Amino acid sequence: EPEVTQTPSHQVTQMGQEVILRCVPISNHLYFYWYRQILGQKVEFLVSFYNNEISEKSEIFDDQFSVERPDGSNFTLKIRSTKLEDSAMYFCASSVLGGTRALSPGYTFGSGTRLTVV
Amino acid sequence: QQQVKQSPQSLIVQKGGISIINCAYENTAFDYFPWYQQFPGKGPALLIAIRPDVSEKKEGRFTISFNKSAKQFSLHIMDSQPGDSATYFCAASPFLGNQFYFGTGTSLTVIP
Numbered sequence: 001e002p003e004v005t006q007t008p009s010h011q012v013t014q015m016g017q018e019v020i021l022r023c024v025p026i027s028n029h030l031y032f033y034w035y036r037q038i039l040g041q042k043v044e045f046l047v048s049f050y051n052n053e054i055s056e057k058s059e060i061f062d063d064q065f066s067v068e069r070p071d072g073s074n075f076t077l078k079i080r081s082t083k084l085e086d087s088a089m090y091f092c093a094s095s096v097l098g099g100t101r102a103l104s105p106g107y108t109f110g111s112g113t114r115l116t117v118v
Numbered sequence: 119q120q121q122v123k124q125s126p127q128s129l130i131v132q133k134g135g136i137s138i139i140n141c142a143y144e145n146t147a148f149d150y151f152p153w154y155q156q157f158p159g160k161g162p163a164l165l166i167a168i169r170p171d172v173s174e175k176k177e178g179r180f181t182i183s184f185n186k187s188a189k190q191f192s193l194h195i196m197d198s199q200p201g202d203s204a205t206y207f208c209a210a211s212p213f214l215g216n217q218f219y220f221g222t223g224t225s226l227t228v229i230p
Contacts (some may be wrong), residue, residue: 043218
C-alpha cells in the first residue's frame with residue numbers, strides 16, 4: 001500500500017535554529033499538507049499546497065514557516081527560527097484530488113516527525 | 119476556538135466490550151465527519167467516515183452514530199479487541215474543505 005514517508009522520525013534542534021522537515025508524498029498525489037500535534041493536544045492544520053503554491057494556510061502558519069516542493073518528489077516544511085513552542089509532531093499528508101473527501105487512497109498521513117526544540 | 123470537542127481523553131475497556139467515543143462540533147458548515155485511528159509511531163489512518171445525510175454508518179465492528187440536530191457524532195467499537203488499542207481522533211471538514219478540524223484524541227486501551 002502506498003505510503004507517505006517522513007524523515008527524520010525525530011529531530012532535536014536548538015532554539016533559534018532553522019529546521020527542515022522532509023516528506024515524500026505518494027507518487028501520483030497532487031495535493032500536499034502539513035499538520036502539527038503538540039503533545040497531548042489536537043492535530044492542527046498548518047498549510048495546503050497545490051501546483052507549487054500555497055492554497056490555504058492557518059493562522060499558525062506565520063512568516064517563520066515556509067513550504068517547498070524542491071524537486072518534484074519531496075515536500076518540505078521549513079521553520080526559520082525555531083521556538084520552544086514549535087516542539088510538536090509534524091505530519092505530512094497528501095491526496096490525489098483536493099479536499100478532504102478525496103477518493104481512495106484519499107488523504108493519507110505520514111508517520112510524522114517529532115521536533116524537539118531545546 | 120475549539121471547533122471539535124472529543125471525549126473521553128482516555129478509555130479502558132475489557133476485551134469483548136463496547137468502546138464509545140463522543141465528539142461534538144460547532145460549525146454547521148461541516149459536512150464530512152471521519153474518524154482516524156493512530157497507532158504509536160504511525161500517522162493517523164482513516165477508519166470510517168460519515169456525511170450528515172445518514173444517521174449511522176457501520177463497517178465491521180466500527181459504527182458511527184450521527185445526530186445532526188445535536189451536532190454530535192460518536193464512534194462505537196463493538197467486541198473490542200486488544201489490537202484496537204490506539205488513539206482515536208474525530209475530525210470534521212466543511213463542504214469542499216481542504217483541511218480537517220480534529221478533536222483532541224482518545225487513547226483507547228483494550229484489556230485482554
